[in-house]
Amino acid sequence: MSSSITEKVRANPKFLELKAKRSRFAWTLMAVVLTVYYVFMAVVAFAPAMMRAPIGAGWTLTIGFPIGAAIIVGAWLTTGLYIRRANGEFEDLTRDIVKEAGK
């Protein structure tokens, strides 16, 4: 890639928009996933009794199980959220940038 293309892309406001939007979105989602995970780990380590609470009166199953399963499913859904936006909005922006760089 020639440096003229690099300069052209970097001067394109759409490139700055793409960079800013994507990095904000990706880091936010990552912070959400890791925060949920480490809060969960902290509860398991320091307040295990909370996870041992039964789901309801007379239940054997504890709330720890649905919470754990929800973390797995939720983490997967955030990756879905990411690709929905990345493969839509971000890809459109990228296509424009690439097209304009070739002009």
Place this chain on the structure above:
Amino acid sequence: MTRRLALAASIAALALPALAGPALAAGVEGAVQQQPINVIAIGMFLVFIVATLGITWWASKRTRSAADFYTAGGGITGMQNGWAIAGDYMSAATLLGISAMVYAVGYDGLVYAIGFFVGWPVIMFLLAERLRNLGKFTFADIAAYRLDKNSVRTFAAVGSLTVVCFYLIVQMVGAGQLIQLLFGLPYNYAVVLVGVLMIVYVTFGGMVATTWVQIIKAGLLLFGGTLLAILALWKFGFNYETVAKTAVEARGATGSSLMGPGKLLADPITAVSLSLGLVFGNAGLPHIMMRFFTVPNAKEARKSVFVATGLIGFFFLVVCTLGLTAVSIVGTDPQFFEGGKIGGKILGGSNMPVMHLAKALGGDVFLGFLSAVAFATILAVVAGLALAGASAIAHDLYAGVIMKGKASEASEMRVSKIATAAIGVVAIVLGIAFKDQNVAFLVALAFGVAASVNFPVLLLSMYWRGLTTRGALAGGIAGLVCAVTLVVLSPAVWVKVLGNAQAVFPIDHPALFSMTLAFLVAFVVSKLDASPKAVAERAAFDEQDVRAETGIGAAAASAH
């Protein structure tokens, strides 16, 4: 009751060290007893071999260029790659190890599985598309993109090979033990068989064959696991509460401990260090990173992580379910205990509950099927590892460093095939050498090195303009030395392998310390680096960044 408690404690003690050297490595803690020959399992496994060799033959006709060999010419779809990534990640040990852990200690098994899982969103958000846009064949391509081609590439290749080597030994030893347990054949048969088949798949079929072997294996594993879970849940009217209740009753006095956190996180520092190693080590495994170069563009790369994450998450939930249902189904059936003593030692060792569950619910045929699948998973993982190792040797060390990028494609291909054969032979030799050894520490090493060497260098080179060659090398070497030293001083090596009474460093997993150190050293050394080269390297970040964000100039998919 005291006797029961003591028994439960001893089961937990049996399983817990295996957790530390996790689920990646089912049964790598010492010797196992060879079981009677299982004809059904061997027969089904032969069918798998014939099918995969057929695919290899087909793939060999499509593997002409170096790009075909390393990355299937970038022609794998996101969906296919997602299944293949899932295949790479779901090992025999995930099936056996995590279910065994849930069986033994209950809820902690789920906590552990979650730690194994959360690395995937991280890969999605931070790495997937950039890996695709910047990389060609190996992760060293990215690390050396704007840094010194020779030193950084050499170092990245060494980092990859180290991880591949540790991981291979674990898989070979696992294969040897599984063949004794599941097929009733001698240890060395497995090691030689796995080594030879891996050489055949990779040298003839390259990435195309390796990808399809992974896809088939992922399909079989998911099918087998899901079917078993359905059969198991059927027994409880598909009511999870009944499963839990029966499990707690079956375990007796200590039953309620299954329902909540236990010893896994009793020591938070160990837990944090372990989870950091799992989360970020995953992102530094060369055979996983390599998969992102097989898709045509960033869009497909993202899609593949989404598919893989869904499959892996689903599989982990299935595996946890299997472990919990096994508590009552396997745990109350004398045929699965040594000498028929319920609550005693499980026949075949602590990793066997899911296999016994298959036997209990589906008879010898299902047991045979699941055994064949478990063994096939090792084969597929090993093929992926061999390909990653061969590309580090042929593409990075031979073509990049020794020939300075001037090697002909034909000669690079030849070297990659020789390298694959050499890796296969080394794997066989090491597999035999490590027979009956406790190799759980190698899992800690593989993940520790991946998280403390590959991952920091990769992440900083992509995201931080300030990283220089000196910083990358200093940080990587600090991470490597620290991770290896801490593992050697940890209980897993210092006590269990070297036989000392007390470990110098009390934690089996080094990532919390070694990864932090690697980032810190890379940062400080880069900051202090005022050489003219460093200035040029920082300036080159703009061009790299444009390519990382937009894919302009990225290695394109070859037309087929």
